Amino acid sequence: MTTDNFFENIHVYGKWKSDLVNAIEEFQNWLDVTGLEESEQSLKIYETLQTLKHDRITLAFVGEFSRGKTELINAIFFSQFKRRLLPSDAGRTTMCPTELFYDIDEPMPYMRLLPIESRMEDTSLSEHKENALNWTHIQLDISSPASMASSFAQITNTKKVKAVDAKRLGLYDIITDDNGTELSADEIVEIPMWRHALINFPHPFLEQGLTILDTPGLNSLGNEPELTINMLPNAQAAIFVLAADTGVTRSDMDIWRRHLKSFRRNHNSGLVIALNKIDTLWDDLKSEDEIRDSIQRQCTETSKTLGIASKRVFAVSAQKGLIGRVKNDAKLVKASNLAAMENVLSNEILPQKELLVRNTLIADINEMMQESKSILLGQFNVKKKSIQTFSGLSGKNENMIQVLLEKTREEQTIYHRNAESLQSSRQILSGQHKRLKTIIDLDRLDQQVNEARKSMKGSWTTNGMKRAMKTLFDGISGTMVEAAKQADLTNRLVKSIYNRFQNENEDAEVKAKLFSIASYKQEIDALYLDAEEYRTSVYSTMTEQNFVIKKFFISLVSRARNLYYQLNKDADDWGRRALTPLIRQVKAHKKELKFRLEQLKKAGMSRDTITDRVASLKLEAKGLQKQIFDVNKMLTTINSPMPAIALEKKMPDNVTAIRA
Ligand SMILES: Nc1nc2c(ncn2[C@@H]2O[C@H](COP(=O)(O)OP(=O)(O)OP(=O)(O)O)[C@@H](O)[C@H]2O)c(=O)[nH]1
Ligand SMILES: [Mg+2]
Numbered sequence: 001m002t003t004d005n006f007f008e009n010i011h012v013y014g015k016w017k018s019d020l021v022n023a024i025e026e027f028q029n030w031l032d033v034t035g036l037e038e039s040e041q042s043l044k045i046y047e048t049l050q051t052l053k054h055d056r057i058t059l060a061f062v063g064e065f066s067r068g069k070t071e072l073i074n075a076i077f078f079s080q081f082k083r084r085l086l087p088s089d090a091g092r093t094t095m096c097p098t099e100l101f102y103d104i105d106e107p108m109p110y111m112r113l114l115p116i117e118s119r120m121e122d123t124s125l126s127e128h129k130e131n132a133l134n135w136t137h138i139q140l141d142i143s144s145p146a147s148m149a150s151s152f153a154q155i156t157n158t159k160k161v162k163a164v165d166a167k168r169l170g171l172y173d174i175i176t177d178d179n180g181t182e183l184s185a186d187e188i189v190e191i192p193m194w195r196h197a198l199i200n201f202p203h204p205f206l207e208q209g210l211t212i213l214d215t216p217g218l219n220s221l222g223n224e225p226e227l228t229i230n231m232l233p234n235a236q237a238a239i240f241v242l243a244a245d246t247g248v249t250r251s252d253m254d255i256w257r258r259h260l261k262s263f264r265r266n267h268n269s270g271l272v273i274a275l276n277k278i279d280t281l282w283d284d285l286k287s288e289d290e291i292r293d294s295i296q297r298q299c300t301e302t303s304k305t306l307g308i309a310s311k312r313v314f315a316v317s318a319q320k321g322l323i324g325r326v327k328n329d330a331k332l333v334k335a336s337n338l339a340a341m342e343n344v345l346s347n348e349i350l351p352q353k354e355l356l357v358r359n360t361l362i363a364d365i366n367e368m369m370q371e372s373k374s375i376l377l378g379q380f381n382v383k384k385k386s387i388q389t390f391s392g393l394s395g396k397n398e399n400m401i402q403v404l405l406e407k408t409r410e411e412q413t414i415y416h417r418n419a420e421s422l423q424s425s426r427q428i429l430s431g432q433h434k435r436l437k438t439i440i441d442l443d444r445l446d447q448q449v450n451e452a453r454k455s456m457k458g459s460w461t462t463n464g465m466k467r468a469m470k471t472l473f474d475g476i477s478g479t480m481v482e483a484a485k486q487a488d489l490t491n492r493l494v495k496s497i498y499n500r501f502q503n504e505n506e507d508a509e510v511k512a513k514l515f516s517i518a519s520y521k522q523e524i525d526a527l528y529l530d531a532e533e534y535r536t537s538v539y540s541t542m543t544e545q546n547f548v549i550k551k552f553f554i555s556l557v558s559r560a561r562n563l564y565y566q567l568n569k570d571a572d573d574w575g576r577r578a579l580t581p582l583i584r585q586v587k588a589h590k591k592e593l594k595f596r597l598e599q600l601k602k603a604g605m606s607r608d609t610i611t612d613r614v615a616s617l618k619l620e621a622k623g624l625q626k627q628i629f630d631v632n633k634m635l636t637t638i639n640s641p642m643p644a645i646a647l648e649k650k651m652p653d654n655v656t657a658i659r660a
Pocket of ligand 2: 069070071087088093094214215216
C-alpha cells in the first residue's frame with residue numbers, strides 16, 4: 001500500500017548515522033575530559049561530524065523524455081501529497097535537471113532556479129551552487145501541496161529565442177535537425193528557461209539524507225556535462241527508465257551507452273532498469289497468463305538488448321502506482337509492482353553506502369580512538385612500573401634508594417636518546433613529506449590546466465582540443481603514479497620509525513599511521529575513463545562542438561581539482577599527525593620519569609609517604625583503566641554494523657501481471 005519497506009530501510013540507515021554522530025560527540029567530550037584532546041584532532045572530529053550530518057544518498061532518474069521518470073518519483077516518494085507533486089505530462093516536461101533534498105542548515109523550504117544564460121559563463125554548476133545570489137529564489141509553502149505543485153511547474157518553463165542565441169548558449173541539439181543540419185540563425189527555437197533547479201524541503205525521505213535527481217530527456221544530459229561528469233557518477237543509484245509502449249528505441253540506447261555504461265563500470269550495484277508503463281499492456285481481452293508472458297518477454301528482451309541481468313529489469317507502472325497510493329487502492333499498488341523495485345534499491349544502496357561511510361569517516365574516528373587507547377595503555381604501563389618501583393622501596397635502606405635513583409636516571413638517559421632520535425626521524429620524514437606535497441601541488445595542476453586551456457584556445461580543430469584534453473589527463477594520471485610511489489617510500493620510513501620506537505620503548509603500544517593514495521588514484525582513473533569516453537564519443541566529434549568540449553573540460557577539471565584539493569588536505573593532515581602517537585607517548589613518559597625522580601630524591605621517605613604514593617599511583621592507574629574501558633566501549637559502538645535492513649518477508653517478483 002505504501003512505501004513502508006523502502007522508508008523503513010532509509011530510516012534504519014538514518015538512525016545508524018545519528019547513533020554514529022552521538023558516539024562521535026561522546027568521544028569529543030571524552031577527549032576533553034581526559035585531557036587527551038589535541039587541536040588537530042578536534043578539527044578532524046568536527047569535520048567528520050559535519051560530513052556525517054550532511055551526508056546524502058543520491059538517487060538519479062535517467063532516460064529519454066516522456067518515459068515516466070518524474071511520474072516514478074511522484075509515485076515512489078510523494079504519494080502522500082495525494083496529488084502529482086512534480087510536473088509530469090505528455091511530451092517534454094522536465095526541462096532542467098532537478099535536485100530534491102533537505103538541507104539541515106537551511107530549514108526554510110525553497111526552490112532555486114539557475115537561469116539558462118549562466119551557461120555563457122565559465123563557472124561550473126558546483127561553483128554556482130555555492131552562491132545563492134545567482135539563482136532565482138522561490139519560497140515554498142509546504143502546508144499546501146497545490147501551491148508547491150504550482151511552484152514546481154516552473155521546471156517546465158521554456159522560452160523562445162533565435163537559433164543563433166541558442167547556439168551561443170551551446171544548445172546545439174536544439175538548433176540541429178535529426179540529420180545534424182543546423183537551422184538558420186534567425187529561426188525561432190524553444191529553449192529551457194532554467195539550467196538547473198534545487199528544491200529544499202523537509203520530507204521524511206529527504207530528511208534522512210536522500211537526494212533525488214530528476215533529469216530531463218536526452219538533450220540536457222549531453223548539454224550539461226557536469227551532470228554526466230559529476231552528478232551521475234557520484235550518485236549511489238541510478239534508475240534508467242524505459243517505457244513498455246515504446247520498447248527500447250535508438251535514443252534510449254544512446255542514453256544508455258553515453259551515460260549509464262560508465263555508471264555501471266564505476267558502481268558494483270545500484271543500477272536498475274524500470275520498464276515503465278506496463279499498464280499499457282494490460283488488456284481485458286487477454287488472460288492474465290498471456291499478459292504476464294508478454295511483460296516477461298519485454299523484460300527479457302530489454303535485459304538482452306542492454307546486456308544486463310534480467311533481475312535488474314523491473315516491469316512497473318508509475319502512473320498506476322501513484323493513483324493506487326493516492327486512492328489507497330491496494331490491488332492497484334500491487335499491480336504497479338513498484339515495491340519490488342524499491343526493495344532492491346534500498347537493499348543495495350544502503351549497505352553500499354554504509355561501507356563507504358565505514359571506510360572513510362568511521363575509519364578516521366576509529367584510528368583516533370585507537371590512538372587514544374594506545375596512549376592510555378602506554379601511560380598505564382609506565383604507571384605500573386612506578387608502582388612496582390615504589391612498592392619495592394618500603395623498608396629498603398638508603399643504599400637501595402640510591403640504586404633505584406641510578407636506575408631511573410639511566411632510564412632517563414635512554415629516554416633522552418630516544419627523544420633525540422625521534423626528533424631527527426621527524427626531520428627526515430618532513431623532507432619526504434615535502435617531496436610528496438611537491439608532486440601533488442595544486443599550483444602544478446593549475447599550471448597544467450592553464451597550458452591545456454591555452455592550447456585548446458589556440459587550436460582551431462576539435463581534434464586539437466581533444467589532444468589538449470588528453471595531454472592534461474595523461475599528465476594527471478602520471479602525477480598520481482608518481483605520488484603513489486612517493487607515498488610508498490614515505491610509508492616505509494614511517495614504519496621503520498615506529499618499529500625502532502617500539503624496540504626502544506618496550507612499554508609503548510603504538511601502531512604506525514600510514515598514508516594511502518589508492519582511493520584518489522582510483523577516482524582519477526575513473527575520471528580518466530570518463531574523459532576518454534567523452535572525448536571519443538560521436539557527440540564530441542561533431543564540428544562546432546567547441547563550446548560543449550570547453551564546458552566539459554571545465555566540469556572535468558573542477559572534479560580533478562576537488563580531488564587534488566582533498567588529497568592535499570589529507571596529506572597535510574597525515575603529515576602533521578603521522579608521528580603524534582610517538583610524541584605523545586614520549587611526553588607522557590618524560591612526565592612520569594621526572595615525577596618518579598623527584599619522589600626518589602625526597603626518599604629519605606618515610607614508610608607512610610611511600611604507602612601514600614603507591615596508593616595514589618594505584619588510583620591513577622585505575623582511572624586510566626576506566627578510560628581504556630570507556631574508549632573500548634566507544635570503539636565497539638562505532639564499529640558495530642548497521643542493523644540489518646528490513647527485508648520484505650517475501651520478495652515480490654520483478655514482473656507482475658495482476659491487473660487492478
Ligand atoms: N500509461 C502510463 N502512463 C505513464 C506512466 N508513467 C508516466 N506516464 C505518462 O507519461 C507521460 C510522461 O511522464 P513524465 O513523468 O513526464 O516523463 P519524464 O520521463 O519525466 O519526461 P521528461 O520530463 O520530459 O523527461 C505523462 O503523461 C505520464 O502521465 C505509466 O506508468 N503508465
Ligand atoms: Mg520529467
